[in-house]
Amino acid sequence: LGERLYLGMDFGTSGARFALIDKRGSIHAEGKREYPLFMSEEKMDWAPSWKTTLFSLLEDIPFHLRKLVASISIDGTSATTLIVDSNTGEPLWRPFLYNESCPDALPTVKSIAPPNHTVCSGSSTLCKLVSWWENDDSNKKSALLLHQADWLLWLLHGKLGVSDYNNALKVGYDPELESYPPWLLSQPYSQLLPSVRAPGTSIGHLKEDIRSNFGFPSDCVVCTGTTDSIAAFLAARATQPGKAVTSLGSTLAIKLLSTTRIEDARFGVYSHRLDDKWLVGGASNTGGAVLRQIFTNEQLEKLSKQINPMEASPLDYYPLQTVGERFPVADPNMAPRLHPRPESEVEFLHGILESIARIEAKGYSLLRDLGATQVDEVFTAGGGAKNGKWTKIRERVLGLPVSSATQTEAAYGAALLALRGIHEK
Ligand code: ADP
Structure with a gap:
């Protein structure tokens, strides 16, 4: 067996990339994919497009290197939000994109959050959640909020409801207290909020079927991610x-x-x-x-x-x-x-x-x-x-x-998080 490698994937605004590094930070493979077009009712359906891209990137990793991958992490665009079924993980609604604004929810959000809080912007994750909560009639009991990176990571590890404190900032999570604040927990939709860990924390093993289909090793773990701009900062070391x-x-x-x-x-x-x-x-x-x-x-x-x-x-x-x-x-x-x-x-x-x-x-x-x-x-x-x-x-x-x-690719920063997830164990 060769030296262990660490896989980072970046789901950016215009496409997705991967970087595969060793523990010294040298790159062994990298690649890029555009998001394929998936239309439903004349609108872009992002969730299946991201999912397809995720597995395309895994296929793009040279086969002989896959068995060396010790851990995986993913970054996504900040405030890109999915509301999914908490039993199946299937999206209940099309994803809210990072730059989408929900001004209808702003008055409600401003009335519960402290003045000038990060969530007090129409494109915050919390505004997206409140807008969905107030406008959608589907079954709210089994709904769960995930960020783009959380959902893609879930496809790999299979444990629903896990996020990281970078992605969760714009839904109102307080990374200093390491909890959601009381003004948020007292809202009925707080039941949708995912649990939060530090970025680059091991969540669990890569799912068995993916491991065997793609040729990843049985000890390969999946770690919490971060947002794309933080991953790009991490890349600069x-x-x-x-x-x-x-x-x-x-x-x-x-x-x-x-x-x-x-x-x-x-x-x-x-x-x-x-x-x-x-x-x-x-x-x-x-x-x-x-x-x-x-x-x-x-x-x-x-x-x-x-x-x-x-x-x-x-x-x-x-x-x-x-x-x-x-x-x-x-x-x-x-x-x-x-x-x-x-x-x-x-x-x-x-x-x-x-x-x-x-x-x-x-x-x-x-x-x-x-x-x-x-x-x-x-x-x-x-x-x-x-x-x-x-x-x-x-x-x-x-x-x-x-x-x-030297390095500016967010995928490289995500790979550093994967590396960290192994070393923090
Ligand atoms: P984006 O934010 O769109 O991803 P990039 O990081 O690709 O942007 O940078 C593109 C910008 O860099 C352009 O606005 C362009 O004007 C600028 N740019 C390209 N070459 C040079 C250069 N030699 N000197 C200064 N700016 C440059």
Whole structure:
């Protein structure tokens, strides 16, 4: 028998991936699948599509490596919610997607939750649960709420009703008290809530029929998962307080490992628990989407080459795609600012990159002002991570070491959770 391997699967917004790693973190296999189209009554039926994708990914794992898999974990999109039959696990309703909003439930949720709680947003898991509870006439006695990752993991281990404290945050679980709060437990629909464990905790063995059909070993265990953005943070292996990951994708998102928990609904700032630490995050509306509106990727590369990153740009912009910003400035009326536009395209790009870097720096100082651990090193993920000139500009503006994260795939982070599930035993 060869060295044991750990399998992570990521169910993201546009497709699913797997990563198979060893205990040192080296990748032995990886792959990707698109979600197949399953329509019912002219609407996409996501549950069978995810289920098919799950088993396609298992088939994609090279056969000779399957017998080495010691554990499996899965991440899913945050607040993607299924209401299933608590006897059969079959969905009673089509899944509520991460970005779906249930504003009809907001007044009820706001009347029971503390002010500015994470659940007080139309797309929270709790709003989805309340909306279903108030509108559906089916048998509520045998209903159970699961997150996307919980349900996919259930298909593998067969024990209904298990979740993790990252996925459960947006339904109202309190990871500090390690329980659902009293204001939630007193509601009639609290009977639907799953039990909650730490991410990367062994739940049970992989089901016998799956083991034998696919050739996984008899000791292969399935572990609790997490959300996709936390899995992507875990992939960067920023494990010390003060380490942060900036994601420079369509938008700018920052995540910082802190010893203290901070929350501020005005800025959309909240904390996820990671063992004995807190993963603090904020997301700005600035980012690469604005760059894409102005420049092609080829232009970005060519123009960036001519920028001198040691020189500060005097241009002070606030690049936004549309009106409104939340973090690090809470102003729903903030207008995009990209003037004055210099004649030189190089100077223009320099001004935009430098302005986004200043917004990033302001984001980290806001987190510090709210009580988070001071940032001391930044790893970068997303399309902007490959721009070396931007990295140099950001190092100067942030006054910190900045580098690209070696691993940024959420599937890799999920594989690290699978590894953890074995070691915590
Ligand atoms: P998404 O959030 O859509 O997943 P990605 O992480 O794929 O985004 O990043 C895409 C973004 O990266 C685009 O908005 C694009 O403008 C930006 N980008 C691509 N190449 C560069 C580059 N060389 N320098 C800076 N930004 C870039």
